[in-house]
Amino acid sequence: MIHSHAHIAGTGLLTAIGPDTASCFESLRNGSSGIGPATLLSTHWKDELPVGEVKLSNEALAALSGADPQWPRTALLSAAAVHEAWQPFAEAAQGLRCGFFSANTVGGMDLTESFYPAFRQDPLAGNNASFINHECGAVTELVARHFGFRDFATTLSTACSSSANSIMMAAQMIEAGLLDIAVAGGADALSRFTLNGFNTLMILDRQPCQPFDGQRRGLNLGEGAGYLVLMSDKALAQCGVPSLAYVSGYANANDAYHQTASSPEGTGNQLAMQHALAQAGLQSSDISYINLHGTGTANNDSSEGKAIEALFGTAVPPASSTKAYTGHTLGAAGGVEAVISTLSLTHNILFPTLRWQTPMEEISFRPLTELLTGVPVQHILSNSFGFGGNCSSLVFSKS
């Protein structure tokens, strides 16, 4: 029994293709990718591994939200997007129970990894400020306190599905009548730790990635933050705002196959999509568009593609990966792509899979490769599949 759907009333977005939802929307419409050489991240690989870097220094990010520039970069990215999302509602939401559901995988690692070399030589070296916000939850706390979210704040970390899971939990709590409003999503910053980690797995593309392409070579890492402002019916009324769309379904399942690779048939992917559709009370034929996880790795795209065919048969709706624009933003991906899905629903517009050239042999469908406008978009399925076999699917529906 649900008290109210979790309505999407607003969004906050910050990625390599723009510092807010409107500018990201512009880039999405124009086919402007944000993938290129790292210019802010200091790394041995800066000229070899393209990334979706947010071209704003920590100082510039801090200025967007009034945060302290000494914070870890993940917290700064998060705060900037939360600022965009929350600003329109902060005052009108007085007296309502508001929660903050965030996610990240890297925590304050950008500061920790710079602190570590000196610490390794001398345990007393360096500044406490460099590591006291290392843990994932500390990054959330900084942002929650900055914006005054006192009723409930939490942090999830399930690799690439992290912020999809934040949105799921937030929706559940609104549906259960436990909260009136939830700002839900996630953030992640580029770091040497993550870049090198993914490099050892040999799944990084040395060129801008080509998701769902037969010749794909891997993924590009990205960074950013994406949040939805979810509201109950009561909160919408009090804030005097319309419902843009609502969260109609969600599910998390586990592939239980391998720590970093998906099972060939995409078992976990299938279960997540299937259960999310069931939760939404929808058939596969009701889905207007799939926002693919679509990282561009040989393994993900193959497993995800096969899982989609298992569920949709020959009737696969338009499907694209927007990671060709933003890179794979890891803990932020679910949130970033939830905002992009909201744009699609509210503007009846579907975004292409950039740089696609050749079909994959192992599946029959091709991803959407051109911008589609004026299409009736009713229900969107958004996939986020992560390490540890963690598979999440969300369904967003037009109000």
Next chain:
Amino acid sequence: MNVFLHAPGTVCAASAPGNGGSWQSEALLPDNNRLPVVEPDYTQFIAPMQLRRMSKAVRMGVAAARMSLTGAGLERPDALSIGTAMGCLQDTEVFLAKMTEQNEQMLTPTAFIQSTHNTVAGQIALLTGCNGHNLTYVHRGLSTEHALINAWLYLKQHPGETVLTGGLDELTASSYTLMERAGVYADTFAGEGAGFFLASLEAPTKGPALQLTGLFQADGVDPAEAAVVLLQRVKEISGTPQLILSGQTTDNRYDDFYAAAEEQWPEVPKAQFKNGTGEFATAVSVGVAQLLQSMQTGNCPSWWNVLSPRTGNIVVWNNYLDCYSCWVLSVVDNL
């Protein structure tokens, strides 16, 4: 809220008594201000080939999970919901160290793969063949509580199922040094451990259980204010408890929080479980698991100085730095 907690499994500083056994009688003494876990013979829970490749955090988590499941006669849970504030520290540091020494070159993936926060939950799913819902919470001293809230939200939508839940955190030489520098262990000692149990909407048919009827938290406020908020919530749903499982340590910064409980319930015995676990963000998970183990054996650890509860309500009253939580439990005795 109404969830039954049962079938405990722990890897911690105090070995759980076996069938009909009793807790070790001597108090646990920290060494160099830390109380590391006593690692069990893992081969009874994990095949040697798999064990070889596991970090300490993963070993602890998998073993505690297997203990819990075996106790309930289950091969796998339907879903998993785990809390860990710091994740897999040892592997994180191994990768960081190599990255530093080798200037980002010639690195190998193992440590990186194992460093992600949901590694333990992912491994448990892999080894038990569990395709179900599986989330990991990383919210500081409330990680265990939030994992439990998630378990409850899941169970409300899947009523007949069973969720494996709990918390874990590991202690490494570096984490100790850094947390000490940050003032985490002022006047108390550091610990580590894994405390797991099963959660379901129906009471188990055999074995003791705890019925969780309230889970309240306060965060980022001063200890006295936290106590006021939590006491108000508890009193709405419960009379005087029979026992308080207290997270109090010798760190006197939080005395006001515990003094308020003492003032409210002066006659109620208080078991200071961190005497046997040390302080860490998810220590409460071990405390609650040990409470279930105490109910199984009929006696509590000697350092709790209390009798094993047979009926009535139990309140868990805990803090980790400025994260405060209060659990309201009632004893379900199916022995």
